[in-house]
Amino acid sequence: PGIEGAKRLAAYTAVDKHILPHHKIIGIGSGSTVPYVVERIMQQGTELNKARIFIPTGFQSKELIIEAGLNLGDVDQHLTIDVTIDGADEVDAQLNCIKGGGACHLREKVIAEAAKTFIIVADYRKNSEYLGKNVRSLSPDLFPTNNPFFPPLTIQFVHGVPIEVVPFAYAKVLQNLRSVLGSPNASLRMAKAKAGPVVTDNANFVIDAPFSRDLIKDPSSLLTKIKLLTGVVEVGLFCNIAQAAYFGNQDGSVTIKR
Numbered sequence: 001p002g003i004e005g006a007k008r009l010a011a012y013t014a015v016d017k018h019i020l021p022h023h024k025i026i027g028i029g030s031g032s033t034v035p036y037v038v039e040r041i042m043q044q045g046t047e048l049n050k051a052r053i054f055i056p057t058g059f060q061s062k063e064l065i066i067e068a069g070l071n072l073g074d075v076d077q078h079l080t081i082d083v084t085i086d087g088a089d090e091v092d093a094q095l096n097c098i099k100g101g102g103a104c105h106l107r108e109k110v111i112a113e114a115a116k117t118f119i120i121v122a123d124y125r126k127n128s129e130y131l132g133k134n135v136r137s138l139s140p141d142l143f144p145t146n147n148p149f150f151p152p153l154t155i156q157f158v159h160g161v162p163i164e165v166v167p168f169a170y171a172k173v174l175q176n177l178r179s180v181l182g183s184p185n186a187s188l189r190m191a192k193a194k195a196g197p198v199v200t201d202n203a204n205f206v207i208d209a210p211f212s213r214d215l216i217k218d219p220s221s222l223l224t225k226i227k228l229l230t231g232v233v234e235v236g237l238f239c240n241i242a243q244a245a246y247f248g249n250q251d252g253s254v255t256i257k258r
């Protein structure tokens with residue numbers, strides 16, 4: 001069914017299994033897979049959804065909820081969420097995730113941790129035995145791609161861990177990642193439709209830090225080391241949070257990891 005079909009398959013299966021009539025407070029993630037989650041929830045009917053409140057994980061997620069005509073809520077008001085469903089960039093055998101491809105992982109982690117049940121939905125590309133196995137393509141536009149003298153950069157493959165940092169400290173965090181934590185290719189995520197870096201919904205920057213397998217094979221200890229760097233706001237490593245992950249496959253089947 002192709003990648004979009006695989007995303008829809010994962011999302012529909014997860015919603016049918018985990019978004020039940022008695023669930024009233026629902027967390028909605030960010031990215032290109034969660035629109036299928038909202039699509040399936042809407043199919044459960046307006047009666048049911050009128051009694052529900054949906055908590056967003058950023059600007060895109062909020063717009064998704066509003067456009068679907070669903071009730072919008074805030075985690076300040078609903079400190080405990082029944083179920084949160086979100087995408088991921090990569091999921092290992094223990095349900096550890098790399099997240100943050102959409103630069104939304106700070107609010108995503110807050111809403112994921114606030115939920116009694118946190119479910120991941122993704123297409124088959126994200127299903128991995130260990131983090132860093134699949135590569136995520138990032139093409140930092142170091143040069144203006146419309147300039148004939150600088151041919152568009154080939155897509156640079158990195159296994160980056162997205163890290164949200166305060167702008168004031170980004171250069172120091174970069175230096176520490178490169179020279180202390182063993183990520184020499186860590187880089188500031190540059191915007192595509194704006195000159196300069198990507199700016200998050202929280203007005204921060206994002207650094208993508210690739211780590212070799214031996215450094216990322218224990219994702220929770222790597223998470224702690226990165227989190228302790230002064231200036232780091234949140235790290236796109238989600239460890240011991242998800243209860244299950246649903247992957248849509250090319251053959252129309254769904255792989256479930258629990």
Ligand code: DER
Binds near residue numbers: 032087098102104
């Ligand atoms: O930023 C995130 O973690 C998002 O969940 C995103 O990375 C998921 O990606 P998707 O567009 O493949 O769903």
